[in-house]
Amino acid sequence: MSAIATKPAEILRSPSFAQATLAFARRELRDALVSRWFLLYTIGFAFLAVATSFMSLAGSGSLGFAGFGRTAAGLLNLVMLVVPLMAMTAGATSVAGERERGTLIYLLAQPISPRELLLGKFLGLAVALSASVCIGFGLSAAVLAWRAGGTGVASFLMLVALTCVLATVMLSVGLLISVCTRKAGVAIGVAVFTWLGFVFLSDLGLMAGTIVFKLRVQELFTLAMINPLQAFKMSVVTQLNASLDVLGPAGAYASRQFGAALPWMLLGVLLAWGAVCLSLAAVIISRRSPA
């Protein structure tokens, strides 16, 4: 091995916050784009969207592809099931996986801060997840445009945009789980349990609570808003220009009470979830041992 030449003495500079964050974001995005989960989710989305469109007309006694608007409404429940699971597991394995492999210490021994690492991972994964959602929906949109015409494109695009927001918010929840756990397997387990809580248990809890505690409609709405998935559902239904009455008394109450401000409020709830979880994750990763 020959001598390692040293460059002339100069002031050593650490990377700025933006430089370090973008370096991690680029790396995370590159890793995600060549990973199997990305391919699987993207193909899965395209398949589900096309299949849902096809099934949408089956109920009315005819066969063929429904338009964009009807497909968007049909996809809502599928998105609520699949996207949170995909985003939370991707986030949950992220930091915990690095910790388990022992790479986290090595990364944090570089001139960067834990927050830059976390934010970089968040940005990289958020772009990867959004790309997966957009590619999946895009493929189905191409099929729909070819077979069913272009009616209701705006609703479909709004669903895609809100799905990207949901993916980002759920990614923050996944990252919060990730910084709190030491092993990727445990992180995935906690993420799946949290997903079950968001998707099924909170609905069941609300129903049970309404019956047992005789909740008033405003209390029911407030409790529903604690669940980001409910906020997402109301957001999409509002954007599809449907009446919130379809969501029951809580929806009708929200529609009456908040009127035009409701879509912004619902978006605010979603973004608040993301911001709070990401901020908590940033505090925890800075305080916790990386080993």
Place this chain on the structure above:
Amino acid sequence: MITVMNVSKRFGRVAAVDDISFEIQPGQALALWGSNGAGKTTLIRCLLGVLRFDGSIHVNDANVRKRGKLARSHIGYVPQELSFHEDTRVAGALSFFAGLRRSDLRRCTQLLDQVGLGGQDRKRLRDLSGGMKQRLALAVAMLSDPPVIVLDEPTSNLDSEGRSEVVRALKVLKDEGKTILFASHRADEVMALAARVLVLDAGRLKRDTTPAEMWSGADQVRTMRLCLADASEAAAAQILRDAGHAVNLNGRGLCVNVAQDQKASPFRDLARAQIVVRDFELLEDYPQPEQGS
């Protein structure tokens, strides 16, 4: 260059590092010596600012607790084993770290050649040998040409050839005037590289000495690795320490330093305590320390 003042680090009730203070002058090479659990790795992690600790550490006047990023920009770190995404190619890994260390991409190629990894840039990390990985870690550490190199048992997972390569590279860095802090459990490495040795035991600083003082008649010292039943290793280490041997107990066995003409003495001491040595290995020699080092 490095000032460590009353540094303590506890994990629950256990003090992994207990009130340690020392200074390292620019260009000095210092070894941390001690068994597993002595606190070497924890102290290094405190120095890098990746663990929270009590006390203060300054690297090149940068306070590690308050200005961790700046302090780490003065340090090149070589871990026990390079841990990075195994699917990454050598060039990709180096350019990623070059981005973090604000280093010129041309320097990556230059460094790969200099650590003997020229032409290996398309290889994935999982295809590199242990020695090649450590040389890559050394190249990463040198990306921004930092004045301080910190190494945590850099040769412990390497074969003799890999060890020689890494030790040779470190001697070059030492000759260039880099400040080097490294943990080791091998007397030959310490003698070849270090001017000072800090002996740690159960998180405490026991001795601040030189290799020559630590192993008097150092030119005659050999390192032996003894294979014992796992349950008796800790007791054997204590018996050998009590008998005046420099001992290091780690995950790969019990290493003891003995005079060239007294190699049987550890066996005698252990036999007296009815501890059976199943096998032993005499580890290779490295060049002895130069005069005045």
